[in-house]
Amino acid sequence: MSRDRLSAWLAACEKLLGADSIHAPVGLEPGDGATNVSLFRSRCAPATVRPMTTAQVRHMLRTLSEEVPGVSVYPLSTGRNWGLGSAEPVDDGAVVLDLSRMDRIRSLDVGLGLAVVEPGVTQGRLAHALHGTPMMLNVTASSAHTSVVGNAMDRGVGLRRQRCDDIIGLEVVLADGTEIQVGAWPDDDTPRAPYPHGLGPGLVPLFLQSNLGVVTAAVVKLLPRPEQTRMVTVRFAAEDLEPAVDELRHLYTRGLAHGVLKIYSASAVGVYGGLRRSEYVAYICVDGVASVVAAALAEVERALGESGLFHDFRCLSPTDQGADVVEDVVLHALTGDPSRNDDMLRATFGVTAHEVDATSDQGWLFFLPMIPFTGRAVAQARSLLEKVKEATGVDCGMTVNAITFDLIDLVVSIRFTRNFGEVEAAHRALNLLYEWFPAQGFVPYRVDIDHMGLVPALRSHPGQSRLVELLKTALDPQSLISPGRYPAFPHH
Ligand SMILES: Cc1cc2nc3c(=O)[nH]c(=O)nc-3n(C[C@H](O)[C@H](O)[C@H](O)COP(=O)(O)OP(=O)(O)OC[C@H]3O[C@@H](n4cnc5c(N)ncnc54)[C@H](O)[C@@H]3O)c2cc1C
Structure with missing residues (x-):
């Protein structure tokens, strides 16, 4: 240029x-x-x-x-x-x-459960605006100062579901300056159904994880606030990982638990600044009307107890204090409250969200494969992380986020101090993760800026890259918007 x-x-x-x-x-x-x-x-x-x-x-x-x-x-x-x-x-x-700076909440309909927000609206602000209403936001575990729209643009994951499932409409500016709305868009005068698909091919997904337009506002679907929310925590030994994951899955397929199941390895708890123990810890959300919650909790306790795999069964309500910073963040975020999330930054970096990039001497790298929700797949992932540790000395954290009864967003986390040795080892470990996980079929669903060039090879069929290229050429022939982001072919 x-x-x-x-x-x-x-x-x-x-x-x-x-x-x-x-x-x-x-x-x-x-x-x-x-x-x-x-x-x-x-x-x-x-x-x-x-x-x-x-x-x-x-x-x-x-x-x-x-x-x-x-x-x-x-x-x-x-x-x-x-x-x-x-x-x-x-x-x-x-x-x-x-x-x-585009940070207006353009509209908020707590009756139907829809918010129209601009990219600068943070999850903290939107959650605050919903305080005391019957609706809540699907928040992530990241800082309250992160964007609802930005996170969804990379298909982030909240405590309740994947963030892209919250987005039902987008306002987009195309490369030639044309402004369009896709999906469902609320209208003050005429009631409209919040139906995102419209007629013909769905257009909202075209702009998620893509470089086909600049998103200037989004219609976000809110969630009804459950009458009662409880979080069950249990621990289990590392050697029981495979059967424990299968047992926990059973709670979800039976409809006893809701939202995203979270399981942290001991290293992951350490990465996020929690109290490190030798075991795994699981966080299970049970919610609904009080009588249903009471019956479900009794059944969850019975099932987990009878399996003989778990111990330290505890049931927390949102007014409780978590045993450490990680537990506290998950407990509150499950109820749409991200106000504790920044404690995790302070616990690991000792700084605020505004200072993390500029002043901290610590760094994070994430590797994010989707894997099947089975004990076998999680155990296989753990073996790969052990191999990475042998090869590089880097002890990666592993967090299981089961987003549906069949799918896990596995967060592999690496924390390092910004000195040459640790940075070099962290990046070597990350490169091995990109090599070894896809070789087992565990392909990342979200990619860091250094590995965008691998995206074409990671797609499940080469025809997909050709289609992405055709779309890009039609909508942005000069490649003005985000060149190299989730590209059709490796970008030079
Ligand atoms: C301790 C910790 C916990 C975390 N927990 C989570 C978690 O639970 N879930 C999760 O998903 N992530 C998590 N993260 C990762 C990350 O912090 C979040 O995903 C965060 O929301 C992303 O930053 P952002 O919201 O500012 O998005 P941005 O950085 O603004 O956007 C992300 C990308 O999307 C694209 N984009 C953004 N806005 C637009 C737009 N308007 N138009 C077109 N393209 C756009 C850009 O390419 C941009 O690089 C965590 C990180 C840490 C350190």
């Missing part, structure tokens, strides 16, 4: 948005300077523009496509994609389109 063209465009953006909305590092070329928390790259901070309205995004993309070919933008919402690249673009040359 020519620096003259970039400067001209940034000057035009400055005129449109005001000087405080532009950050353009002077005199630095890619390759120099600072890094983010994950130490993915060693280079200068990218140029950043921060629009406040959809009209400004439309205008910026139109001028980009018509007047300055060769400049690309990388939209992000709050840029806290920790462990996967934070706020760094995949392509070093892209200008970051930081949408965090």
Whole structure:
């Protein structure tokens, strides 16, 4: 990209948005300077523009496509994609389109359970707006200062379900500056069904984990707040992992438990700043009306007890204090309350969400395969992590997030101190994870910026990359938006 063209465009953006909305590092070329928390790259901070309205995004993309070919933008919402690249673009040359100033909750319908939010709306703010209403937000375990829209754009996972299942409509600006709405969109005057599929091919999924448009608002489906929520915690020995996972699955297939089952290995508890023990710990959500909860809890306790695999059975209510920071975060997040989540950052990094990337001497890397919800698959994953430890010395954390009765989002977490030895070992371990897990059929569902080039090879059929290429060529022929993100073919 020519620096003259970039400067001209940034000057035009400055005129449109005001000087405080532009950050353009002077005199630095890619390759120099600072890094983010994950130490993915060693280079200068990218140029950043921060629009406040959809009209400004439309205008910026139109001028980009018509007047300055060769400049690309990388939209992000709050840029806290920790462990996967934070706020760094995949392509070093892209200008970051930081949408965090677009932070309006445009509408909130607690009757039907719909919120229309812009990318800068954090899960903490939306959860707070729902406080005391019959609806709650499906929150994640990440900071309260992360974005609802940004997380869904990478198909993140909340405590209740995968975040993309919360999104039923999107407002999108295409590469030529055209604004469109896809999926269901509420209308103040005419009642409309919150039906996301419309007619013909579904269009909402086209813009998740894609680089086909800039999302400027989303319709988020809320969840009815259960009358009562209880969290059962149990522990089990590492050697019982396989039968314990199968036994826990049985609670979900029988309809006794809801939401996302979470199981942490001892190392994972340590990675997130909890009290490290030698065993696994599981968090099971039982909720509904009080009489149903009481009956389900009795059955859960009986079934787990009879299996002989579990001990330390406890039942917590949302007014209780968790035994450690991890337990406390999960307990509250299950009820749509992310107010404890930042304690996990403080416990591991000793800093706030706003300081993590800039000042911490710690880093995280995440590897996120989907695996079948069976004890056998989880045990197989654990064996691979043991092999990685043998090869690199890195003790990866393993968190099972069972998002449906058949599917586990397995979070493999690596925490390191930012010195050369630990950074190098962490990245070596991550590379092995990308090699060994897919070889067993455990393919990641979400990828960090350094491994985007592997995406075409990880797709289950080569025809899929061709289709992605056809869509990209039709919608963004100049590759203006997020080049290299979940690409059709390896990006150069
Ligand atoms: C302790 C800890 C716990 C975590 N727990 C969870 C968890 O439970 N679940 C989970 O999913 N993650 C978790 N994470 C990972 C991460 O922090 C979250 O996923 C976070 O929500 C991502 O950051 P963000 O919301 O700022 O999204 P962003 O960084 O803004 O967005 C992510 C990516 O989506 C794309 N994008 C964003 N906005 C747009 C847009 N408007 N238009 C087009 N493309 C866009 C961009 O490519 C961007 O890089 C955790 C991390 C840590 C450190």
